[in-house]
Amino acid sequence: MITSDTLILKLSLQSKLLAKSLNLPESFGNDLLATAIYQHFDFNELCESVSEFEYALSFESLSEFQKLKYLLICEIEDQKLIEDLHIEIEYMASRLDSKTVINISKLDLISNLFKLFGLENESRYIIDAEDIKLKWQPYFESLQNYQAVLITDLLINEIPFRLIATKVSFDEYSVNNLMHSLNTNLAQTNDSSAKTNEEKIKIDEHIKWLADSFDCLSNFESDTPDRHPVFYKINNQNHLVYGFPLSPHMSVSDNCKNINIQIIDTEEKQVFILNLGNERLVLEFIFLNKIGDGEKSYSPQNQWIKDTLLSRSDACQFNIVFNNAYYLIIIRPFSHIDFLKNTL
Numbered sequence: 048m049i050t051s052d053t054l055i056l057k058l059s060l061q062s063k064l065l066a067k068s069l070n071l072p073e074s075f076g077n078d079l080l081a082t083a084i085y086q087h088f089d090f091n092e093l094c095e096s097v098s099e100f101e102y103a104l105s106f107e108s109l110s111e112f113q114k115l116k117y118l119l120i121c122e123i124e125d126q127k128l129i130e131d132l133h134i135e136i137e138y139m140a141s142r143l144d145s146k147t148v149i150n151i152s153k154l155d156l157i158s159n160l161f162k163l164f165g166l167e168n169e170s171r172y173i174i175d176a177e178d179i180k181l182k183w184q185p186y187f188e189s190l191q192n193y194q195a196v197l198i199t200d201l202l203i204n205e206i207p208f209r210l211i212a213t214k215v216s217f218d219e220y221s222v223n224n225l226m227h228s229l230n231t232n233l234a235q236t237n238d239s240s241a242k243t244n245e246e247k248i249k250i251d252e253h254i255k256w257l258a259d260s261f262d263c264l265s266n267f268e269s270d271t272p273d274r275h276p277v278f279y280k281i282n283n284q285n286h287l288v289y290g291f292p293l294s295p296h297m298s299v300s301d302n303c304k305n306i307n308i309q310i311i312d313t314e315e316k317q318v319f320i321l322n323l324g325n326e327r328l329v330l331e332f333i334f335l336n337k338i339g340d341g342e343k344s345y346s347p348q349n350q351w352i353k354d355t356l357l358s359r360s361d362a363c364q365f366n367i368v369f370n371n372a373y374y375l376i377i378i379r380p381f382s383h384i385d386f387l388k389n390t391l
Contacts, residue, residue, distance in 0.1 A: 290378030
């Protein structure tokens, strides 16, 4: 049973964690927690409010009290609380920023706030999408191994995305090894039909696109294995998977699954780790500029992404809008350094 003593103890622990995460004296934590997080006058008033609710309300009703309801996260099973926190947490961060000097980035601050509520995956920007069952379909008909290139579509925040998985087999990471693997795994049948000849052009284009995207987005020259892309397994075969927003002239099926992600209003690049069953991918939201600032030229790295991963005819050719700003959005292979960066 949840008691007011338990919740007040939790507030004290949250206060210490908040002060530590902001590199502030422990004594600062109480009132920052009360005013910025729970919107009370001070810590004493916050504790009194919790005590009053033990007698005035059942704790199930407490979850409906807007200023205190997030205290019940991890105390009761209520996914709506967590969904509401995803929306409220930016306001909490802004209130903190207005009350003290914050020496960490906005993304790190929000990560620390998720930890404050015991939400480890959210603090690492990990998106659990294990219930999403991707339906991979062969992309080319003339390959000897017709499952060497597979595609599937999904929705992210109701925006259609396409994922393309290509079978690979190499040990050392380099563009040359990738090209050798692709030329082997993407061999066509001996059929000399017009369809096969037509697909050869598309297969060659796919090989170049994948090699260029791999070159652009992979740190394969690093001696650190944690920086290397992790293969995505489909039917126990190794694949490299890349994805992009789908061109508006193409449609997805009505039963296409959607993943909702809260995009933070910041100019920092946002990197989310997608947990898809036993496999992982990385989703990047790359801030370009606010709509009101007009069109701006791409940085060299962003231009490289446009010229490689986003150059396909089935990729959306205009920038995606969130938070009144333009973004490049890409999906790429996961590497262990992504998890380390999102944890630190």
